[in-house]
Every structure is written in C-alpha cells, then in structure tokens.
Amino acid sequence: MSLDISFIGILIGSIMASSVPLILAASGELITERSGVLNLGVEGMMIIGAISGFALMVITDNLFIAIVGSMLSGVIISLIFGFLTQSLLTNHVATGLALTIFGIGLSAMLGKNFVGIPGKEFPILFSSLKESIPFFGPILFGHSIVLYFAFALPFLTNYFLKKTKLGLVVRAVGDSPVSASNQGINVILVRYCCILYGGAMCGLAGAYLSLIYTPQWIENMTAGRGWIALALVVFATWSPIKVLIGALIFGGITILQLHMQAIGFRIPVQFLSALPYLMTIIVLVVISRDSRKIKLNTPTSLGRIFYKEK
Amino acid sequence: MIKIEKRDDAPMALYFFTPFIAIILTILGGGIIFYILGFNPIEALKFYFITPISNLYGLSELLLKATPLCLIAIGLSFCFKSNNWNIGAEGQLTFGAIVGGGVALLFYNQEGFYILPLVILAGAIGGMIFALIPAILKTYFNTNEILVSLMLVYVSKLLLDYLVVGPWSNPEGFNFPETRQFSDSSRMPLLFEGLRIHAGIFLALAAVMLSWFTLYKTYLGFQIKVSGLSLKTAKYAGFKGKTMILFVFMISGACAGLAGVGEITGPIGQLHRMISPDYGFTAIIVAFLGRLNPFGIIFASLVVALTYLGAETAQIFLQIPKYTGQVFQGMILFFLLASDYLLFFKVKILNLKKNELRH
Numbered sequence: 001m002s003l004d005i006s007f008i009g010i011l012i013g014s015i016m017a018s019s020v021p022l023i024l025a026a027s028g029e030l031i032t033e034r035s036g037v038l039n040l041g042v043e044g045m046m047i048i049g050a051i052s053g054f055a056l057m058v059i060t061d062n063l064f065i066a067i068v069g070s071m072l073s074g075v076i077i078s079l080i081f082g083f084l085t086q087s088l089l090t091n092h093v094a095t096g097l098a099l100t101i102f103g104i105g106l107s108a109m110l111g112k113n114f115v116g117i118p119g120k121e122f123p124i125l126f127s128s129l130k131e132s133i134p135f136f137g138p139i140l141f142g143h144s145i146v147l148y149f150a151f152a153l154p155f156l157t158n159y160f161l162k163k164t165k166l167g168l169v170v171r172a173v174g175d176s177p178v179s180a181s182n183q184g185i186n187v188i189l190v191r192y193c194c195i196l197y198g199g200a201m202c203g204l205a206g207a208y209l210s211l212i213y214t215p216q217w218i219e220n221m222t223a224g225r226g227w228i229a230l231a232l233v234v235f236a237t238w239s240p241i242k243v244l245i246g247a248l249i250f251g252g253i254t255i256l257q258l259h260m261q262a263i264g265f266r267i268p269v270q271f272l273s274a275l276p277y278l279m280t281i282i283v284l285v286v287i288s289r290d291s292r293k294i295k296l297n298t299p300t301s302l303g304r305i306f307y308k309e310k
Numbered sequence: 311m312i313k314i315e316k317r318d319d320a321p322m323a324l325y326f327f328t329p330f331i332a333i334i335l336t337i338l339g340g341g342i343i344f345y346i347l348g349f350n351p352i353e354a355l356k357f358y359f360i361t362p363i364s365n366l367y368g369l370s371e372l373l374l375k376a377t378p379l380c381l382i383a384i385g386l387s388f389c390f391k392s393n394n395w396n397i398g399a400e401g402q403l404t405f406g407a408i409v410g411g412g413v414a415l416l417f418y419n420q421e422g423f424y425i426l427p428l429v430i431l432a433g434a435i436g437g438m439i440f441a442l443i444p445a446i447l448k449t450y451f452n453t454n455e456i457l458v459s460l461m462l463v464y465v466s467k468l469l470l471d472y473l474v475v476g477p478w479s480n481p482e483g484f485n486f487p488e489t490r491q492f493s494d495s496s497r498m499p500l501l502f503e504g505l506r507i508h509a510g511i512f513l514a515l516a517a518v519m520l521s522w523f524t525l526y527k528t529y530l531g532f533q534i535k536v537s538g539l540s541l542k543t544a545k546y547a548g549f550k551g552k553t554m555i556l557f558v559f560m561i562s563g564a565c566a567g568l569a570g571v572g573e574i575t576g577p578i579g580q581l582h583r584m585i586s587p588d589y590g591f592t593a594i595i596v597a598f599l600g601r602l603n604p605f606g607i608i609f610a611s612l613v614v615a616l617t618y619l620g621a622e623t624a625q626i627f628l629q630i631p632k633y634t635g636q637v638f639q640g641m642i643l644f645f646l647l648a649s650d651y652l653l654f655f656k657v658k659i660l661n662l663k664k665n666e667l668r669h
Contacts, residue, residue, distance in 0.1 A: 102640025108633030
C-alpha cells in the first residue's frame with residue numbers, strides 16, 4: 001500500500017464519513033446540555049433512529065421519508081425523557097440510562113423482521129468531481145447530503161448559541177434557570193424543546209448509520225457511538241466547533257485502526273479501539289483540573305431539576 | 311378538580327409501595343407491547359413471568375441470575391446513597407473477572423482448597439482497583455465520575471477481548487475466543503445436584519447483611535447518608551469527603567468484581583467475551599427498584615432476574631426476541647421514576663359543590 005497523496009485524500013474522506021454520526025448526536029446533545037439537561041439516552045435514541053429509518057426505507061422505499069421519520073422517532077422517544085425529567089421531575093441520570101436500555105431493547109424487537117435485508121444505495125452529491133480532482137475530490141465531493149449537513153451543523157449551532165436571541169435564552173436557562181424564569185422565560189418549555197431537538201439529531205445520527213454508512217440493520221449497530229458522542233460534548237467543553245474537531249479525531253482513530261489492521265501493524269486492534277475512551281478520560285482530567293477552563297462553557301445547572309412553585 | 315400540592319415529607323409506606331406500582335404498570339405496558347406485536351398478551355406474559363419459575367430448575371436459574379444483580383446493586387447503593395454516580399459497574403465486573411480469572415488460569419492444572427478463596431479475593435481486588443480510577447480522578451482532579459466510569463466499561467471489555475483472543479486463549483482451543491477451563495478447585499461449589507445455583511449466593515447474602523449493618527448501625531453509614539442528603543451539611547459536620555468517596559467506590563467495585571468472579575467460577579468456568587449480559591447496567595435498575603435498601607434490593611434483584619429469565623423463555627416458546635428483557639427493564643425504571651412523583655407531590659381531588667364554583 002502506497003501512501004501517495006490521493007490515498008491520503010480518500011483516507012480523510014472516510015474519516016469524515018465515520019465522524020458524521022458523532023457530530024450529529026453530539027451537536028444535538030450539546031444543545032440539550034446547554035439548557036441544563038443531561039440526557040444519557042443518546043445511545044438509545046440513536047439506535048431507535050437507526051431502526052426506524054431503515055424500516056421506513058424498506059416499507060416506503062422513499063429515503064426522504066426514512067430520514068424525516070428517523071428524526072421524528074428520535075423526537076418521540078426523547079419525549080418520554082422530557083416528560084419524565086421536566087414534568088415529573090425525575091433524576092436525569094437514571095432516566096437517561098433507562099432510555100438507553102429501553103431503546104436498545106425496543107429497537108431489537110422492532111428490527112426482528114429487518115435483519116438481513118440489504119439496504120438501498122443513498123444518493124451522493126458531486127460524484128463526478130470526486131473522481132476528477134485528485135486529493136481534494138474525495139475530501140470535498142461525493143458525499144451524502146447528510147454529511148454536508150453534519151459539517152455545517154457545528155457552525156450553525158455556534159451561531160445559534162452566540163448570536164441569536166433564542167440561543168441566549170437557551171444558555172440563560174442552562175446557566176441560571178431561576179433568574180431566567182424570573183425574566184418571564186418558560187424554563188420547562190425551553191428545556192422540552194432542547195430535549196426534543198437533541199432527540200431529532202440523535203435519530204438522524206442513527207439513520208445515517210443504517211441508511212448511509214453501513215446500509216443495513218444490525219442489532220445494536222450503534223455499538224457505543226452514543227456514549228462516545230456524550231463524551232465528545234464534554235471533550236469539547238460544550239463548544240460546538242470543538243465538537244467537530246473532536247469527532248474528526250475519534251472518527252480518525254476508527255479509520256486508522258482499520259488501515260493498521262490491513263497493513264499488519266502489530267498493535268492489537270483492541271488497544272486502538274480503546275483509544276477514544278481513554279482519550280476522553282484524559283481530556284476530562286485535563287479540563288476538569290482547571291476549573292476556570294471548564295466553567296467557561298459548562299451549563300451551571302446541568303443535570304439539576306428545576307421546579308417552579310405555582 | 312385536581313389540585314397538586316408539594317409534600318414536605320413523603321410517608322415511608324408510600325416510599326416502599328411505589329415500586330410495586332411500577333412493577334404492575336410495567337406488566338401492563340408489556341402486555342400492550344405484546345398485543346401490538348401480534349401475540350396473545352395473557353399467554354405471552356404467562357410465558358414471561360410464570361412459566362420460568364414454575365419448576366425447581368427455573369427457580370435455581372432465577373437465583374443464579376439474581377445473585378450478581380443483588381451483589382452489584384448492594385455495592386451501588388453505597389455510591390448512590392452518597393450521591394456518587396458510579397455507572398460503570400459493568401466495567402468493574404469485567405475487570406474483576408479478568409483478575410480473578412487470571413488467578414484461576416494460573417492454577418488451571420492444580421487442585422487445592424486454597425485456590426477458590428484466592429480467585430474470589432483477586433476478583434474483589436480487581437473490581438476495587440478498577441472502581442478506584444473514577445474515584446481518584448473525581449477526588450483529586452474534579453473529574454465527572456459518570457463519564458469516566460462509563461468509558462472504562464468499554465476499556466475493560468476490550469481488554470477482556472484482547473486477552474481471550476490473544477495471550478490467554480486456550481492453546482488447545484482451535485482459536486476459539488476463550489481461555490482454558492478452570493480446574494475444579496477454582497469453581498464455586500454447587501448447592502444441589504443437577505442445578506446451577508452455586509455458593510456465590512452466600513456472598514450476595516453476606517453483602518446484604520454487611521451493608522445493612524454498615525449503613526444503618528455504624529457512624530460510617532450515617533456519614534454516607536448525610537453526605538448524600540446534603541454535601542454542605544457533611545462538610546460542616548467535618549466528614550472527610552474525599553476518603554468517603556474513595557471508600558464507597560471501593561465497596562461498589564469490590565461487589566461488582568465479586569459478581570464477575572461468581573459468574574466465571576460458577577456457571578461459566580472459563581473466560582470468554584460474553585461473561586455478563588450487562589448485569590452491571592441492569593443492577594442500577596435493581597438498586598433503584600430496591601430503594602437502595604439492602605432488603606429491598608434482594609426483592610428487586612429477583613424481579614429483574616425474572617425479566618432476564620422470562621425473555622429467554624419467551625424467545626424459546628414464542629420466538630419473541632430476548633431483547634424484550636431490556637424493554638421491560640427500561641420500563642420498570644421509567645415507571646418507578648415516574649411514580650416517585652407521588653412522593654414529592656400530593657394529588658388532591660377536590661370535590662367542589664356547585665355553589666362554590668359559581669363564586
């Protein structure tokens with residue numbers, strides 16, 4: 001295998017593709033967490049998105065319906081979490097865990113009849129440019145529309161949080177729900193919206209896996225990506241742009257591991273697979289040591305229950 | 311008209327009654343799901359909750375599955391009571407099994423009464439060490455223990471995978487991802503001929519008694535509970551917060567490690583990839599359902615063990631995927647958390663007379 005320039009282009013392109021579900025899920029969770037809600041159900045919402053996207057594709061034969069449906073199913077399943085944590089004031093950590101366990105189980109039940117059905121080819125954009133331009137071709141072109149959306153999302157999220165009034169509202173709710181409430185903001189409603197948005201993005205991330213990345217349904221196919229996405233939000237210290245960078249690093253490790261196997265590199269593959277988890281722990285340690293650094297973006301009320309006496 | 315009022319203090323009876331409401335709602339919810347999937351709900355629920363425990367073998371299997379759940383949940387109750395969110399028990403179980411299994415493999419061709427205690431001890435220490443990682447990072451680097459303990463689950467599973475495929479794989483095993491069989495001296499003694507229930511259940515019962523004594527009869531238990539209720543009060547009272555965090559994580563890790571060792575020296579008898587069907591995660595549900603109370607946890611571990619067993623039975627008889635077990639487990643926790651609402655709020659149905667409404 002030669003390490004020429006066009007090969008590196010293809011390599012970068014495949015790293016980008018593998019980081020898409022992480023970017024989508026982490027960007028969604030970032031908004032949820034910025035509003036002060038910690039939803040550990042990312043893995044569960046992703047896997048529900050993956051099966052509903054795939055099932056809808058098989059039933060309707062329409063990829064658009066499949067994509068939209070996967071986002072809707074993410075919204076519906078996150079509504080359970082929203083109702084419990086916001087209306088019934090349950091503990092965020094326990095509720096999120098329940099959502100993940102429930103989602104993995106439910107997806108396997110729903111997907112029983114979809115195992116082994118081949119997926120459909122997802123349309124890619126600018127496929128002619130991909131072949132004709134060396135190096136930059138495979139990086140910039142020949143991807144699905146979901147990938148382009150995913151790479152725009154962190155910038156949109158950043159703009160939303162920093163430059164728009166609604167973004168300010170979300171941050172206010174996450175940092176100081178009591179004063180936000182005193183200003184007349186409906187804290188519970190804002191948090192509901194952020195939870196449902198997170199659900200939609202996780203659903204889309206799941207559908208990317210089952211419709212585009214590995215077009216088929218496999219039980220438990222998210223394979224821990226939801227947990228990596230959760231870690232990624234902390235890794236990025238709640239900053240959308242750093243989510244993008246972190247996702248590329250984690251996606252890069254996944255791809256690197258496949259190629260190292262292929263060229264017979266002598267590091268056991270399990271150690272490379274463990275790298276994203278170990279790196280997250282290291283970053284957590286580094287950023288948590290300096291409390292000023294982490295506090296800059298950390299939603300102050302993260303995971304705390306808000307209750308307004310009526 | 312319905313009025314909702316905040317309660318100052320929930321009655322103790324309600325506190326232990328709501329888990330039963332959650333279980334009943336879960337069974338109803340399960341029936342609805344079976345109905346939607348096109349099964350006769352009564353029949354499916356019967357296969358799920360009654361058939362598995364209608365014979366001696368089934369009861370033994372129930373206790374076999376309840377043992378690790380109970381052990382881990384007992385350990386977790388120490389963490390959760392003191393507001394330490396250790397959700398990586400699955401990793402501590404795996405690492406405990408690796409260390410314990412490593413010792414068992416050292417003695418694979420030897421027999422001796424001392425081997426099993428050594429293996430059990432090694433497993434407990436392994437789990438303890440693995441739980442110390444998030445605890446130390448939390449106490450000295452202010453790192454979030456939820457994320458660290460969770461990340462370590464995957465690290466430990468990958469380590470196990472590496473060992474059973476690579477250096478520890480059985481030399482005569484035709485490259486199957488598994489180690490040698492442990493010698494008989496490394497195996498938990500069976501309690502009855504022909505049943506799989508083993509002496510590990512006594513470890514679980516001992517953990518129940520010890521934890522009850524520690525939590526309710528000692529100053530240490532008092533400290534743990536107070537810091538769970540209010541960290542400020544604990545600081546004011548001069549409790550050593552850091553030592554306590556390390557302590558509760560060590561207890562929790564040791565229990566999970568014991569559960570792991572119980573599995574590999576009990577029903578499994580070697581190391582391979584699938585040593586636990588996510589007992590470490592499910593035990594979190596057990597701890598909640600048992601209200602973090604040692605005796606409540608015994609009851610809860612039996613209920614949750616039944617969801618595992620029922621899922622297996624339903625898969626055999628009705629071809630319902632065994633993942634329904636997780637659906638039930640998730641639902642139990644959902645309904646339990648939801649019914650907690652009754653603890654914090656009073657729902658009053660006001661009977662207004664007509665003339666009152668007019669005013």
